[in-house]
Each structure stands twice: as C-alpha cells, then as structure tokens.
Amino acid sequence: MPVPxxxxxxxxxxxxxxxxxxxxxxxxPALQEISFSLGQVVYEFGGHLDYVYFPTTAIVxxxxxxxxxxxxxxxxxxxxxxxxxALFMGGGTMPNRAVIQSSGGALxxxxxxxxxxxxxxxxxxxxxxRYTQALITQISQTAVCxxxxxxxxxxxxxxxxxxxxxxxxxxxxxQELIGDMLGVRRxxxxxxxxxxxxxxxxxxxxxxxxxxxxxxxxxxxxxxxKVVRDEFDRLxx
Amino acid sequence: MPVPxxxxxxxxxxxxxxxxxxxxxxxxPALQEISFSLGQVVYEFGGHLDYVYFPTTAIVxxxxxxxxxxxxxxxxxxxxxxxxxALFMGGGTMPNRAVIQSSGGALxxxxxxxxxxxxxxxxxxxxxxRYTQALITQISQTAVCxxxxxxxxxxxxxxxxxxxxxxxxxxxxxQELIGDMLGVRRxxxxxxxxxxxxxxxxxxxxxxxxxxxxxxxxxxxxxxxKVVRDEFDRLxx
DNA sequence: ATGTATCTGTGCGCTTTAGCACATATATGA
DNA sequence: TCATATATGTGCTAAAGCGCACAGATACAT
Numbered sequence: 001m002p003v004p005x006x007x008x009x010x011x012x013x014x015x016x017x018x019x020x021x022x023x024x025x026x027x028x029p030a031l032q033e034i035s036f037s038l039g040q041v042v043y044e045f046g047g048h049l050d051y052v053y054f055p056t057t058a059i060v061x062x063x064x065x066x067x068x069x070x071x072x073x074x075x076x077x078x079x080x081x082x083x084x085x086a087l088f089m090g091g092g093t094m095p096n097r098a099v100i101q102s103s104g105g106a107l108x109x110x111x112x113x114x115x116x117x118x119x120x121x122x123x124x125x126x127x128x129x130r131y132t133q134a135l136i137t138q139i140s141q142t143a144v145c146x147x148x149x150x151x152x153x154x155x156x157x158x159x160x161x162x163x164x165x166x167x168x169x170x171x172x173x174x175q176e177l178i179g180d181m182l183g184v185r186r187x188x189x190x191x192x193x194x195x196x197x198x199x200x201x202x203x204x205x206x207x208x209x210x211x212x213x214x215x216x217x218x219x220x221x222x223x224x225x226k227v228v229r230d231e232f233d234r235l236x237x
Numbered sequence: 238m239p240v241p242x243x244x245x246x247x248x249x250x251x252x253x254x255x256x257x258x259x260x261x262x263x264x265x266p267a268l269q270e271i272s273f274s275l276g277q278v279v280y281e282f283g284g285h286l287d288y289v290y291f292p293t294t295a296i297v298x299x300x301x302x303x304x305x306x307x308x309x310x311x312x313x314x315x316x317x318x319x320x321x322x323a324l325f326m327g328g329g330t331m332p333n334r335a336v337i338q339s340s341g342g343a344l345x346x347x348x349x350x351x352x353x354x355x356x357x358x359x360x361x362x363x364x365x366x367r368y369t370q371a372l373i374t375q376i377s378q379t380a381v382c383x384x385x386x387x388x389x390x391x392x393x394x395x396x397x398x399x400x401x402x403x404x405x406x407x408x409x410x411x412q413e414l415i416g417d418m419l420g421v422r423r424x425x426x427x428x429x430x431x432x433x434x435x436x437x438x439x440x441x442x443x444x445x446x447x448x449x450x451x452x453x454x455x456x457x458x459x460x461x462x463k464v465v466r467d468e469f470d471r472l473x474x
Numbered sequence: 475a476t477g478t479a480t481c482t483g484t485g486c487g488c489t490t491t492a493g494c495a496c497a498t499a500t501a502t503g504a
Numbered sequence: 505t506c507a508t509a510t511a512t513g514t515g516c517t518a519a520a521g522c523g524c525a526c527a528g529a530t531a532c533a534t
Contacts, residue, residue, distance in 0.1 A: 064381045067460055072384045074377040089370040090363050095468055096377060121358055126327050133326040136373060140311040140333060143380035144301045147309045147420035150520075174481065183384035185522060190482060206481055206530060223304055231332050387490075411511065422492060427512060443500060443511055 013054035013107060014080045014236065015127050023117070023124055030113040035105045036060075038172060042083055042098035049093070052084035052114050057104030059165050061181055062139075063097045072146070072183030073158075075138045076101070078165025080232060081131050087111050088118045088128055101173070101181070102166055130235040137231040145224040151184050152192040156221035158182060159202065161228065163211050174207040196220070250291035250344060251317045251473065252364050260354070260361055267350040272342045273297075275409060279320055279335035286330070289321035289351050294341030296402050298418060299376075300334045309383070309420030310395075312375045313338070315402025317469060318368050324348050325355045325365055338410070338418070339403055367472040374468040382461040388421050389429040393458035395419060396439065398465065400448050411444040433457070 016024060016031075036042070036058045043049055045065065053060070060083045062075045074096065077083050083106075086094040117124050138161075145154055158181065162171055175189040182189070193209075196202045201216035202209055211217070218225075253261060253268075273279070273295045280286055282302065290297070297320045299312045311333065314320050320343075323331040354361050375398075382391055395418065399408055412426040419426070430446075433439045438453035439446055448454070455462075 062377075064377060066381070066385060070385050072381045074380050085373075086370060088366075089373075090367045091370040091472055094370075095374050095464055119358060121356060129325075130327040132369070132373075133323060133328040133331075136322075136326075136369075136376065137332050139373065139376045139380060140299075140301060143311050143376055143383055144303070144309045144420070146380055146383040148303060148307050176481075183381070186482085187484085187523090188521065190484085191521095194483075204482085227332055231328075235328055413511075423511090424493090424513085425491065427514085428491095431513075441512085 012079070013056050013082075015082055015131060016054055016107065018123075018127055018236070020123055023122055027109065027113065027117060027124075030109050031107045032109075033105055034108055036100040036103055038100055038103045040100040040103075042100065043094070045095060045097055046093050049084050049087055050111055051108040052082055052087050052111065053106040053108050054082050055079050055104070055106040055165075057102075057167065058100055058106050059102035059104070059162060060106075061099050061101040063099055063181070064095075065097060070183065071180045073181040074142055075135055076158075076161050076165070077135070080165065080236060081135065082128065084111075085128070085132050085135070087114055088125075089132065101177075102162065102171065104166075127236070134232045134235045138228045141224045141228050145222060146183065149222045149224065150192075151182065151188045152195060152220065153222040153224075154182050154184075155189065155192045155196070156217045157225045159209070159211065160214070160217055160221060160225050163214065164229070169211045171209040171211070172207060173209060175204075249316070250293050250319075252319055252368060253291055253344065255360075255364055255473070257360055260359055264346065264350065264354060264361075267346050268344045269346075270342055271345055273337040273340055275337055275340045277337040277340075279337065280331070282332060282334050283330050286321050286324055287348055288345040289319055289324050289348065290343045290345050291319050292316050292341070292343040294339075294404065295337055295343050296339035296341070296399060297343075298336050298338040300336055300418070301332075302334060307420065308417045310418040311379055312372055313395075313398050313402070314372070317402065317473060318372065319365065321348075322365070322369050322372070324351055325362075326369065338414075339399065339408065341403075364473070371469045371472045375465045378461045378465050382459060383420065386459045386461065387429075388419065388425045389432060389457065390459040390461075391419050391421075392426065392429045392433070393454045394462045396446070396448065397451070397454055397458055397462050400451065401466070406448045408446040408448075409444060410446060412441075 056079050060077045061073050063071050063073050065071045176186045179186040179189045193204050201213045293316050297314045298310050300308050300310050302308045320335050413423045416423040416426045430441050438450045
C-alpha cells in the first residue's frame with residue numbers, strides 16, 4: 001500500500017502524516033480541505049464546534065479577550081497540530097478564541113468522526129494527547145515568559161514560533177496585531193521591531209515581516225522558545 | 238453496594254469521588270495515602286514519574302524555573318485534580334516542577350495502574366481528560382493574567398484559588414514564596430498584601446495568612462479567577 | 475491623480491515594578 | 505536570656521512599559 005498523501009505532501013499536517021496508513025485511510029474520506037484568510041475566526045469564546053481543524057499552511061492563534069477588550073495569546077497552532085482539542089478532551093467548548101494568524105489551508109474533520117476514532121484508543125488518540133501535552137507546555141511557557149521577559153524577547157519568541165510553522169521567510173502581520181497577540185501596545189512592538197531591524201535580523205514594511213537572519217533572532221530570544229521547541233520535538237518529532 | 242469512601246470522606250479527592258463505584262473499587266487497592274510537607278518536591282523538571290498523586294488536603298504548585306533561577310507558577314492542583322498528567326497524556330515527563338504549596342495528604346497510584354485504567358476508556362479516562370482541559374484553562378488564564386494584571390490582582394487570584402482548595406481560612410506561606418509563585422519580588426507582595434490588610438481582607442503574620450473577608454478579595458480580583466473557577470465547575474462540577 | 479485609510483515611527487509624562495539597602499519585628503535555639 | 509535566623513515593612517533610584525498625541529509614509533480606491 002502506498003504511503004498516504006494528499007495533493008501536496010509538503011503541505012500536509014504532521015499529526016495526520018504520523019498516522020499508520022490504515023488509520024489514515026479510515027479518516028481520509030472525512031477530511032475536507034478548506035482555506036482560511038487572515039483574521040478569520042475559527043471559533044469564538046465558548047462557541048460550539050462542529051469540526052476540528054488540522055492546519056496545513058495556515059497558522060491559528062489561540063487568544064483570550066478580556067472584558068475591557070484587551071487580548072493576549074496563549075498559544076499557536078500550525079501544521080504540527082490540531083485546533084479544537086476540547087472536542088476530544090471532553091469539554092465541548094473552550095474558553096478562548098481561535099483566530100487565523102497566517103492565511104492558508106487546513107483539513108477539517110467532523111467532530112463525530114474525530115470522537116469515534118479517538119474512542120478507539122489507537123495511535124490517533126495517542127498523537128492527539130501528546131500534541132495536547134506539547135500545547136500545554138507552550139501555554140505554560142507563554143505564562144512564564146509573559147511574567148519574566150521583555151517585549152523584545154517575546155517578539156523574538158513569537159517570530160521564531162511563527163517562522164517554524166510557515167514555509168516562507170515572510171510573515172504577513174501588522175505591528176498592531178502582534179501587539180494584540182503579545183498583549184502589549186503597538187508602540188512597544190514598533191520599538192522592539194525597530195531594534196531587530198537595526199540589527200538586520202528582520203525587515204518590516206507595512207505588515208510584511210521578513211526574517212533576514214534567524215540566527216540573530218535566536219541570539220536575542222529567551223530560553224522559552226527552546227523549551228517549547230524541544231518539547232514539541234520530543235513528543236511529536 | 239455502599240458509596241465508596243476512605244477514612245474521611247471530606248478529605249477525599251473529587252476526581253476519585255466522581256467515579257462510579259465499580260471503577261473506584263478496581264482502583265482502590267492500588268491507592269496509598271501519603272502526606273506531604275511544605276516545600277516538598279513532587280517531581281522535578283523532566284523527572285520520571287512512578288506514581289500519580291490525587292491530593293486530598295495538600296495543594297501542589299506547578300512551577301517553572303528559569304536558567305537564572307527566577308520562577309513562576311503556571312497552575313495549582315488541590316483535591317479537585319491530579320498531579321502527573323504526563324503519565325496519561327503520553328509524554329512521560331513534564332517540563333516543569335511540582336512543589337507542595339500547602340502541606341497535607343494525597344492518594345498515590347502507580348503509573349501502570351493509572352495507564353491500564355485510562356486505556357479502558359471508561360469514566361476515569363473522561364474525568365482525567367476533562368480535568369486536564371480545566372487545567373489548560375487555568376494555565377492559559379495565568380498567562381493572560383501575568384501579562385495584563387497588577388500584582389495585587391494576581392495576589393487576590395492566587396489567594397482565592399488556594400482558599401478554594403484548603404478546608405481552612407489560614408494559609409501557611411511566606412511572602413517570599415508567594416513572590417516565587419507569582420514571579421514577582423517579595424517586596425511587591427509585601428506592598429500588595431499590605432493594601433489587602435489595610436482593607437481588612439486578610440491578615441498576615443510571619444508566614445500565616447488568614448482570609449478575613451473573601452468578599453473583599455473577590456471585589457479586588459481580576460476576572461481571571463472567575464473564568465478559571467467557572468470552567469472547573471462546568472467540567473468537573 | 476488625488477484623497478483617504480492604514481501602518482509605522484517618535485516624543486513625553488505617568489505608573490508599575492525591579493533592584494538594592496536597610497530598619498524593624500518575631501520566632502528559634504543555645 | 506541572648507544571639508541569630510527569618511519574615512515583613514519602607515525608602516530610594518532606575519527601567520520598562522502604558523497612554524496619548526501626532527508626524528510621516530505607503531497602499532488603496534475612486
């Protein structure tokens with residue numbers, strides 16, 4: 001039997017790609033390719049979910065919005081994960097929002113199919129749970145980083161985490177939106193990004209960030225980035 | 238068949254208490270009561286776990302320690318939860334530490350027993366996963382709170398979350414240690430606690446905090462507390 | 475081509491918190 | 505009883521980040 005693959009193997013989701021062929025074939029008919037555009041809301045606070053989403057080229061940001069409108073990101077999902085963990089964790093809804101941070105594709109799967117396959121207790125269940133644990137690490141590290149590190153360090157972390165999840169060196173994202181993600185003012189992002197530009201680590205033009213020198217970002221970033229990356233590698237690599 | 242209970246029903250763990258009798262009876266022989274003292278380490282960063290722990294009267298703090306020694310708490314587990322989720326999530330180890338924040342008892346269960354019962358896919362599995370989702374909410378809200386709220390608000394949140402998990406109005410905890418949990422300086426805690434004392438919300442004497450007026454704490458706390466509490470109620474209540 | 479909306483850069487005063495120094499108060503043990 | 509360790513309170517200075525105001529600069533639509 002051939003290795004399962006969709007149109008473009010490179011754009012596949014890594015969780016699905018890690019499934020043994022017979023499990024993947026069982027799910028394949030239920031998968032549907034869809035595309036998301038920047039800013040699109042995947043699910044709202046407390047909202048009901050009919051599908052889970054396996055991003056291929058899209059990046060999804062998990063955000064919380066306070067009563068006064070302030071926002072902060074707790075985590076980030078790309079082609080290494082799945083959006084909608086509440087559907088297999090049993091909660092049904094999540095107390096946060098999921099917003100497209102980088103436009104692109106995803107594969108969606110009806111909730112019922114996911115839950116039935118999860119209940120089989122096979123490889124799929126194990127993968128979803130290990131992904132969830134990796135996500136917990138990411139959220140935890142965000143908590144720690146928010147408390148202990150500077151805006152510039154966090155911007156580096158955010159850029160690197162995003163860069164890991166897109167195929168290109170360009171990110172389409174305004175400083176305003178990055179501010180919303182990091183939970184800081186837009187001016188704070190301007191300042192930090194300005195310093196990174198001065199070091200020729202990135203270039204920034206009206207909502208288009210180009211990663212010029214990843215090594216420099218990795219020099220400026222706090223240890224949080226590595227902790228998260230290592231844990232994803234360990235659990236899903 | 239009688240409702241399962243240990244020596245003191247009041248001190249039981251709520252996850253175990255929610256199990257149907259036949260599932261509980263299966264696990265009961267594997268449970269062993271142990272007691273923890275303040276500051277004791279339940280598990281270390283990356284350490285291997287032989288048991289999971291279901292706190293009864295103890296409170297366990299989940300902490301991360303940076304390379305420079307700075308620490309911050311990501312979450313808190315009491316008699317509403319379980320310590321060692323990595324054992325059923327599949328990761329084996331967690332990238333954080335678990336430290337006793339309030340001395341007391343817990344029931345421990347060998348990893349193998351936990352994993353076998355989890356694999357049965359019964360009520361136990363569902364409960365553990367829902368608890369994990371609630372924990373994710375707690376960690377997420379910690380992340381958001383760390384970013385957006387003042388030390389005083391966070392101290393209130395921390396006091397209320399702790400108070401919910403102990404049977405008494407007194408917490409044994411120095412300002413120094415609270416600083417470590419919240420990831421702020423000891424002096425910052427002194428200041429915030431001083432204001433709460435002035436309002437007669439708490440009294441504070443050398444490592445002994447007494448909650449005098451919960452209502453006042455609930456007035457000063459940020460919305461994060463309610464989000465977490467509501468989610469625990471929804472998922473496990 | 476031009477007007478308008480959007481995005482980025484910059485200055486300034488204010489608040490919160492960090493970092494440090496040190497004073498005071500209470501428990502503990504020889 | 506007294507020395508010592510521990511815990512809390514307080515007073516500085518400095519830095520980071522916020523809120524606000526506004527000035528360019530660039531994209532977009534008509």
